[in-house]
Amino acid sequence: MKSVGKPLVVLILAVCAAHAMVHVLEGSLPCVEQSIAAQFDVGSSTTGWLQTVWRFPWGVGALVAGWLVDRYGAKRMLALYLLGGGVTCFTAILLPGLPLLFASMFLMGVMASIYHPAGLALLSHETTPETLPKTLGWHGVFGSLGIGGVPLIAAGVLSMTHSWHAFYAVLGVMSISVGMVFVYLTLQSPERVFSKVDQAAVDDRGNWASFGVLLVMSSTIGLSYHGVMSFLPRYLSDAKVLGFQTEGEIGGNILAASSLILGCIGQYMAGQMARPKRLEFQLMLICASTVPFLIGMSFAPPQWKWYCVAAWGMIFFMHQPVFNSLIAKYTPRSRRSLCYGVSFAVGNGIGAIAAGLVGENAHLQSAYLGLAGCASLASLSGLILWIRATKNPPIGPENS
Numbered sequence: 001m002k003s004v005g006k007p008l009v010v011l012i013l014a015v016c017a018a019h020a021m022v023h024v025l026e027g028s029l030p031c032v033e034q035s036i037a038a039q040f041d042v043g044s045s046t047t048g049w050l051q052t053v054w055r056f057p058w059g060v061g062a063l064v065a066g067w068l069v070d071r072y073g074a075k076r077m078l079a080l081y082l083l084g085g086g087v088t089c090f091t092a093i094l095l096p097g098l099p100l101l102f103a104s105m106f107l108m109g110v111m112a113s114i115y116h117p118a119g120l121a122l123l124s125h126e127t128t129p130e131t132l133p134k135t136l137g138w139h140g141v142f143g144s145l146g147i148g149g150v151p152l153i154a155a156g157v158l159s160m161t162h163s164w165h166a167f168y169a170v171l172g173v174m175s176i177s178v179g180m181v182f183v184y185l186t187l188q189s190p191e192r193v194f195s196k197v198d199q200a201a202v203d204d205r206g207n208w209a210s211f212g213v214l215l216v217m218s219s220t221i222g223l224s225y226h227g228v229m230s231f232l233p234r235y236l237s238d239a240k241v242l243g244f245q246t247e248g249e250i251g252g253n254i255l256a257a258s259s260l261i262l263g264c265i266g267q268y269m270a271g272q273m274a275r276p277k278r279l280e281f282q283l284m285l286i287c288a289s290t291v292p293f294l295i296g297m298s299f300a301p302p303q304w305k306w307y308c309v310a311a312w313g314m315i316f317f318m319h320q321p322v323f324n325s326l327i328a329k330y331t332p333r334s335r336r337s338l339c340y341g342v343s344f345a346v347g348n349g350i351g352a353i354a355a356g357l358v359g360e361n362a363h364l365q366s367a368y369l370g371l372a373g374c375a376s377l378a379s380l381s382g383l384i385l386w387i388r389a390t391k392n393p394p395i396g397p398e399n400s
Contacts, residue, residue, distance in 0.1 A: 007189075008126060012135060014181050015119045016142035018078050021178050022115040023146030024153070025085055025108060028171055029054055030230055030256075031154035032164035034237075034249040039164075040098045044231065048359015051230045052352045054105040059222070059348025061113030066121075066341020069114075074122040074337070075186040081114035082179030089172030093165040117341035124328040124336055129276055132328060136321035137271010141264045144317050148261030151233060151253035158250050207330040207392070211339065213385045214326060218343045220378040221287065221319065222351025224294065227371040230355035232256045232309065235297075235365070239305040259310040263317035270318035279326050280389040284382025286319045287375055294372035298365050326385075 029036075033047035040046070069077050085108055092104035119139075127135045150171075157167040233252035236259075238245070246255060274282060293312040300308050324340075331339035354371070361367040 011126065011185065012123065012138070014178075014185060015078070015122055016139050017178050018082060018115060018182070019119055019139055020142040020146035020149070021082060021085070021175055022112050023143050024150045024171060025089075025112050025175065026055075026058065027147055027150040027229065028154070028168065029105065030233055031151050031253050032158070032167055032249070033231075034234060035158070035164040036101070042098070044234070044359045045356075046098075046359075048230060049356045050102060050105060051355040051359070053102050054109040055226055055230075055352030055355055056349055057106055057109035058113045059350070059352055060345045061110045062117050062341040062344035062348070063338075064341070065114040066117035066338040066344075069118045069121060069337035069341070070335065073186075074118040075182055077114050077118045078122075079179050079182035079186055081111050081118070082175050082182060084111035086172045086174075086176035086179060089168045089175060093168045113344070116344045117337045120324055120327075120340045121337035124324075125333065129329070133274035133276075133279075133321055133325045134271045136324050137268050137274070140267030140271065140317060140320045143320070144261065144263035144267050147229075147263060147317075148257050148259075151257035151260070154233075155250045155253040155257070158253070206332045206335070206339075210385060210388055210392075211327070211330045213381055213388065214323070214330065215343060215346045217283070217287070217323070217378050217381040217385070218347035219350040220374045220381065221323075222347030222349075223354045223374040224290070224351075224371045224378070225316070226348070226351040227354035227358045227367060227374070228294075228297075228309075228312070230358055232260075236305055236309065238302050240303040241306045245302070255306050256309075259306055260313050262310050262314040266314040266316070266318040267321060271321040274322050274325055276325070276329065279322050279329065280382065280386040283319060283322045283326065284379055284386050286315060286322065287382050288379040289315045291372050291375045291379065294368050294375055298368040298372070300365070 029047075029051050033044075033051065036050070037043060037047050065077065088104050088108035088111060092101060092108070095101070095104060120136075123135055123139060124132060153170065154167055157170055158164070160166075233249060233256045235252070236246075236255040237248055237252035239252075239255055241255065246252070270282070270286070290312055293308050293315070296308040297305065297312065327339055327343055328336065354374075357370075358367045
């Protein structure tokens with residue numbers, strides 16, 4: 001970060017703030033799903049599918065978003081996501097009835113789907129292969145701050161107002177405020193659009209077979225991630241830490257925040273340790289290391305729940321800088337946004353199903369065994385990717 005110019009530092013920080021905000025929006029429903037269930041007199045099955053309705057367009061919409069970013073530029077699309085996300089926060093609290101809440105959450109997921117293909121492609125275009133992993137590490141730290149911070153925001157707002165409506169009002173103001181930053185950046189400087197890059201150039205070819213393996217990994221990682229995150233405050237609502245037991249939605253949010261914030265450490269460590277020639281092995285190792293803690297979450301008594309989640313979070317979020325660097329390594333610049341969008345669509349579109357399935361499970365903890373199975377499949381795919389990398393060194397994209 002110190003070796004780049006001030007305008008680039010400002011841009012990177014703005015993108016990182018937008019990354020934090022998308023995970024604040026993503027993590028908002030798990031924080032208040034118990035309050036929503038109480039207001040509408042429904043169970044975890046309904047709130048689980050409500051989260052699937054949010055998460056599915058968040059994933060699948062990234063495919064269209066990546067195509068649009070390649071043609072119209074990332075900055076203006078990031079402004080659209082933030083302003084649109086803020087507006088849908090307000091429609092969620094102003095439009096009456098559960099069906100309209102489902103509609104608002106669907107639209108919020110659509111707006112949020114823009115972020116990853118836009119933000120990740122922008123960073124990959126503006127940095128070198130050597131600096132990209134570290135940049136993505138910091139990018140991931142901000143994402144983990146959003147993931148870990150939103151339960152704290154929820155706990156604070158709920159303790160003062162006991163209203164999930166007030167919580168979404170706060171998030172709406174936050175999203176629109178960051179969106180205005182990107183309106184300013186879009187007006188201040190023109191943006192290169194990489195869809196016009198010469199498709200025949202040697203340095204603009206991709207390794208599509210390895211990218212296909214990454215897509216398999218994205219789907220299995222996505223199932224594991226969404227399954228854990230969708231009911232984490234509920235899972236931790238009876239946990240004990242250092243002899244103290246917290247109860248209910250506020251206590252579960254506090255424990256979720258304190259465990260997920262450790263993901264910042266994982267993101268930073270991965271960004272510092274990632275090397276272009278070792279990315280495949282590192283990704284396989286990270287995925288495999290999450291399996292024991294997912295199994296532990298299935299059997300943990302209340303006094304061990306938080307520790308299993310904390311360990312899982314710190315290790316799991318290490319995969320993001322590594323995984324996103326590999327997409328840049330195996331895809332051409334001219335289709336980088338679209339490829340990030342495809343990966344995100346697969347991971348979060350398929351992964352969204354886990355929210356509904358976990359909500360249908362009468363015994364929440366037993367669902368984590370299935371999620372451990374998903375992580376094991378991701379590890380196996382990582383092994384295949386590593387073997388391919390040792391036999392077939394990458395061409396152009398590694399240097400793009």
